[in-house]
Amino acid sequence: MASIAARSPAARISRLWAQLSPLPGGTWAFSRVLGWMVPYSGSIRPHVRELRPGYARISMGDRRAVRNHLNSIHAIALVNLGEVTSGLAMITALPPEVRSIVTGLSMQFLKKARGVLVAECHCEVPGQLTEPAEQVVLAEITDQHGDVVARASVTWLLSPPS
Numbered sequence: 799m800a801s802i803a804a805r806s807p808a809a810r811i812s813r814l815w816a817q818l819s820p821l822p823g824g825t826w827a828f829s830r831v832l833g834w835m836v837p838y839s840g841s842i843r844p845h846v847r848e849l850r851p852g853y854a855r856i857s858m859g860d861r862r863a864v865r866n867h868l869n870s871i872h873a874i875a876l877v878n879l880g881e882v883t884s885g886l887a888m889i890t891a892l893p894p895e896v897r898s899i900v901t902g903l904s905m906q907f908l909k910k911a912r913g914v915l916v917a918e919c920h921c922e923v924p925g926q927l928t929e930p931a932e933q934v935v936l937a938e939i940t941d942q943h944g945d946v947v948a949r950a951s952v953t954w955l956l957s958p959p960s
Contacts, residue, residue: 810872815849832882837855839882842875847916852891855918856883871911876939880905880950883917884935888954891923897960901932902953912945916940927958 814831823845833840842864842947848855856879858864864874864875882901889898919937 808889808892809894812851812890815846816849817851820826821885822873834907839878841895842882843856843877844879846886849886849890852884852887852923853919854890855916857914857916860913860915864894868910869912871915873905873907876907876911876915876948877903877916877950878904879917879939880937880948881952883919883937884921884950884954887921887937888918888923888933888935892956893925896927897957898933898954899934900952901955902950906913906949906951907947908949909941909947910939911939912913913942915942917950920934923956927956930955932956 801832804959811832815828818828818831821827825836829843829845832846834842842858845857847857858875858879860871864871868870878928881900892898917937919935923933923936931957933954934950935954937952938946939948939950941947
């Protein structure tokens with residue numbers, strides 16, 4: 799039987815990233831697999847451009863399926879992009895035996911979002927958890943001009959091994 803560490807979502811994601819990202823079209827393939835693993839996040843077709851422990855950079859194309867009636871990218875698509883970006887940055891930095899779940903999420907919408915967007919998240923997580931702890935992780939979303947269009951603040955509940 800595989801160890802808990804080898805079966806953890808973070809370990810699977812990190813292993814898959816290491817295998818696919820160096821290949822031609824590998825970041826695209828990784829992103830499609832991620833969308834299959836996490837179907838709701840996959841609905842915005844995120845493209846993971848860079849991933850390492852504590853850091854994620856993800857782009858999202860502007861297409862009709864993510865637009866609102868004002869011809870800009872829908873607020874919930876932006877929330878989805880912020881959440882998946884914070885989650886990938888955070889879980890890849892966690893020890894494999896630590897579990898995580900979103901317990902809160904807030905969003906600042908600063909400008910109409912149009913065109914290709916890029917979300918970026920840098921985070922640090924506590925090294926040794928002995929009891930459940932909350933961790934707030936921030937992700938910033940910019941447009942193709944580099945203007946910040948939205949900021950996500952995602953609260954994660956981190957639980958040590960039981």
